Amino acid sequence: MQKTNRTEITTLGEFGLIKHLTETIQLKNSSTRYGVGDDCAVLQYPGDKQILVTNDLLMEGIHFDLTYVPLKHLGYKAAMVNLSDIYAMNGTPRQMVVSLALGKRFCVEDIEELYAGLRMACDAHGVDIVGGDTTPSLTGLAISITCIGEADKEQVTYRNGAKETDLICVSGDLGAAYMGLQLLEREKAVFEQQLRENRRTKRMDSEEELRLAQPDFSGKEYLLERQLKPEARRDIIEALAAAQIRPTSMIDISDGLSSELMHICTQSGVGCRIYEEHLPLDYQTAAMAEELNMNVTTCALNGGEDYELLFTVPIGDHEKISQIKDVKLIGHITKPELGCALITRDGNEFELKAQGWNPLKD
C-alpha cells in the first residue's frame, strides 16, 4: 500500500470522510427515498413486493489478506458477496449500507480505493449506496455490508423447496476461486521466504526485490480473477426468468458445493445424488489441482467463494434448463432415506460431507 499521496483520515474526521466518499453518489432506484446523511436510510417499496435483507461481516486476516488483495478488488468483492445473497433468493438488489472499521495504517486514498471497488460493483448491478459509516479499529480492517433487494412474493426462492425428482443445477464452474487462493498463498510464502533469504545475504537491491514481488501468473489468470474479482450471477437469474423457470430451491455457493447442497437437502427434507463427471470445472482449475497434487473433485466440492448459484428445478423443466448457457445439471433430488451421495466416475457412491469452508473450525 505504498502511495505517493497519503492524506491522514484525521484531516477529514469521521463525518468529513463519509461526506468525501459519498457526496457524488447519485441515487438510481425509485425505492430509495433518502440515502447517506441521517440516522437511517429511508426506503419505500410497493406493498406487493417482498424485501430481502442480508448482511456480511468481513474481517481482515480471515476473509481477506491485504498483502495480495488490492483494496479496490476488496471493495468490489465485498459488494459481490452480498449481491450474490440477494440473487440466491431470486431477487433484485437495490440498496447497500456500508460500515467500515479502519486501523490507523489506512489513509484517505486507501478508503477511496475500497469505495471505488464498492461503487463499481454497485453501479454494475444498479444498486444505491444509502448508508455509510466509518469507525476506528484497534486492529485490522472490518467491512460490514447490508444489502437490500426486492422480489415478487411468488418468485422468492428459499433453500427449503427442493422436491424429490427435482434436477440439481449449478452455474459457471467450481473450485477456481479456491485454486486462486492457493496460488496467491503459495506466491506469498515464496516471496516471504526469498525476502528473508535476501535480507540475510543482502544479495538484492530493492528494485530486484520489487520484481520478485510480481510473480508470473500467466496461464492462471482465470483462477486469480475468480478469487479476486468474483461476479454475482445476475445473468442466471435473468435467464431463468426469461425462460419462465422458477427454481424450487436456491442458494449461492460461498462455502463449497457440498456444504450448500447439504443446506438445501436438510432444509427441504430430501436426499440427493450428484455425479462427479458432471461437476463443471475449468481447465485452469484442473491443471492447478494437478500441479498442487490435489484432487480436483475435492476442490470442486469443498472449495469456497465461487459465488455461483446452486438450484433445483422440477424435472419437467429439463428441456428448458438445458438450453440456458452456463448452467449444468449435476444430479437430482431423492428421497431423504437415500442421503446425500456423490457418484464417482467409476460408479462408486460416497456420502457427501459438508467439509465446506468453515474457518471457525480451524
Place this chain on the structure above:
Amino acid sequence: MQKTNRTEITTLGEFGLIKHLTETIQLKNSSTRYGVGDDCAVLQYPGDKQILVTNDLLMEGIHFDLTYVPLKHLGYKAAMVNLSDIYAMNGTPRQMVVSLALGKRFCVEDIEELYAGLRMACDAHGVDIVGGDTTPSLTGLAISITCIGEADKEQVTYRNGAKETDLICVSGDLGAAYMGLQLLEREKAVFEQQLRENRRTKRMDSEEELRLAQPDFSGKEYLLERQLKPEARRDIIEALAAAQIRPTSMIDISDGLSSELMHICTQSGVGCRIYEEHLPLDYQTAAMAEELNMNVTTCALNGGEDYELLFTVPIGDHEKISQIKDVKLIGHITKPELGCALITRDGNEFELKAQGWNPLKD
C-alpha cells in the same frame, strides 16, 4: 469471563452456533415473512410505509472494553444503539440482523450471554431478530447490527427540517453515560495498578484480589446504568405522537449534544442558541464531574452515548411540549448568520464546537 462451563465454539461449528442461538426465536411482526436460516431475511411492508434502515459496527477496544462490560450488557447496548437510530427518525423498529466476529477466546456460553442481552432489548421493543451470522476474528470481537423499522411518510423526521424560531428540545439528561465511562476507566486503572503492585510484593491472595476487583459504586449507580444499560427513547416518540407533535427535525445523541446539534443546524441551514442553565443534568453527573475536577457543562455538551433524543418543534407547540414528561426546552433555532451559540449562566455567548466523541481523531 471466567466460567464454570466452557463449551468451545468448534464443537457446534458456525451453522450449529447460529442454530443454537436463534432456534427459539419467535417472530412477532407481521412484516417479518422469513427470519434466520436462508441467504436473506424476507420482509413485506405495506406500500404506504417508509422503511428505515440503519447499521452500526461496534469494535472491541473502541466501542467497548470487555474488562468491565459484561457480555449481556454489551448485547443489550448494541441493540439499543440501533433502536435509537430508528426512533431518531420518528419510526418504529421491527427487525434486526446481527453479525458477530468472534476471537478464539470466546466460548458458546459467552455468545449465549451476548445474545441474551440482544434478545432482551429486542423483546422489550417488539423487534424480530431475522438474521444472524457468526464469523471468526483474528483479534477482538466485532458486532454489526442492522436495524429495520417503519414509519408513515409524513411522520419520518430528518435532521434537515429545523426552521427559524423552532424550539430545541432534549429528552432525559446529559453527560451521565460519559461520567459512567470515566468512573469505570478510573476503577480499571486503579485495579490494574494495585494488581501490579500486589504481584510485585505478593501481599494478597487471589481472594483478596477478587475483592479488590469489585469497587464500591454506591451513590454512582445511575452513571453506571447510563453507560452500561442505555435505553432507547421509544417512550418519547410515543408521547410526541400522543400529543400530536411532529418534530421538524430529530437526531439521537450518540456523539454529544454539541456535535448532534451542529448536524441539525448544518443540514437545516440554520443557527441556534442554547442556554447552559437549561441543560438537563442529573445530580450524580454533577457530583462526579466535581469529583473529577471537570466542567459539567462540557460533559453535557460533549459527552457521548446518552442515546437521548434531540429535536426541534414549531414555537406554536410550546404549550404542548412543556407538558411532556422528561423533555426539556434548551434553546431555539435562529437565522444561520447567528451561528451556533451557547449562552452561559452569566450571560456570555460562546460558539458551539463539535468536539464530540470522534475516536478517529485520537
